[in-house]
Amino acid sequence: MSAPIPRSRWLAVAREIGWGRLALTALIVLVASALCVVAGRWQYGRYVAKADAIEAYEAAQTHSIAPVEEVAGAGGSLADDAQWRTVTVSGVIDADSVVALRNRPVDSTAAYQYLAWVDLEDGSAVLVNLGWAPVGAAEDTEDALAEVLTGADVTFSGTLRSFEEDDGRRDAGATRIVPAQMGDPGTDSIVPGYVVASEDCAGLCDDDGPLLEVPLPTLSLGPHLSYAWQWWAFALLVPVGAVLLTKRDLELKRDPSGSKPAPARPRRRRHPSDEEIEDAL
The missing domain is CATH 1.20.5 (Single alpha-helices involved in coiled-coils or other helix-helix interfaces)
Known part of the structure; x- marks a missing residue:
């Protein structure tokens, strides 16, 4: 040691x-x-x-599919077990509340996703992501939505998600899916979460519809x-x-040279000559 x-x-x-x-x-x-x-x-x-x-x-x-009012009642916060539930939404889409969600590409395509309030049968309101369309078709999409959303009753299913964190922006459109970046829902009774519409987006994502269905995020550990x-x-x-x-x-x-001294080479032993041997004898 x-x-x-x-x-x-x-x-x-x-x-x-x-x-x-x-x-x-x-x-x-x-x-x-x-x-x-x-x-x-x-x-x-x-x-x-x-x-x-x-x-x-x-x-x-x-869990089985249930109305959104039963899974996440208005008021309070969204329960942990309500996240990702498949729910049904029955009510009227408020055409005046449609807002374009910006900076949300879909499958690498520059896109706007369209949010709107849906007035439910019990008098509450739920925020719904109706679908998406390419940015280049924004004007035609908004005109088509104005024609399609006539105030008729709709019933569709979707996935319930919790609201995103508000980034504080209040300019045209929305950058986060949160009630603060939407217009007035007309009621104080709001479902504490939003629904990503599926099943043809209440008829807005069918073959002739102006929108495409928003895919759910890929869930992987990465x-x-x-x-x-x-x-x-x-x-x-x-x-x-x-x-x-x-x-x-x-x-x-x-x-400073950075070189290490070479190890000393052992001296080879010199053998005595014949004369030295004779002298030694």
Whole structure:
């Protein structure tokens, strides 16, 4: 077992490297390792969120289809087990409330998704994502919607989702699916969630309809867990790399050429000559 390095030698090496250099190296190691840990936690958080979403979706599929009023009554907040439920919506689409949701491409196609309030039979209102259309056809789509939405009763099914977080924007159109970016629903009784319409989007997504059905997001765990482990591994490797680089810099400081002395070659033993042997005898 090798003897520990005396403290005086550590101090001598530290002075040779320089206290300022050591302090700067320690600061860089701490900051870099902390950033790696934070990045790993962020990736792990995304993994947990997706795992929870998949679990909630699978649990929701075990429930039978029910009216949205029964699954998520107006007022309060959306229950955890109501997320991803398949519900039916029966009521009248408020044609004056239609708003284009911007910056939501569908299958890599620049698109507008169209939101509207639906007045339910019990007097409450629910926000519905009716469907989408290409951005280039926005004017024709809005004209077609104005003609189709005549105030007739509609019944369709869809998937219940929780409202998105409001980004505070209040200009033309909407950027988040949230009541604050919609017009007045005409009632204080609002379902605490929105419905992504399916089944031809209440007749708006059939062969002659102006809209296309909005696909649900793909639910997969993705690579976030492996990314988290990679970031945490980097957090451990940063101090190791700092030690190796500091050791290399110290070697260069002692020998600027950077070359290591070649090991001494052992001298070959010279055999005595015949004359030396005779003299020895």
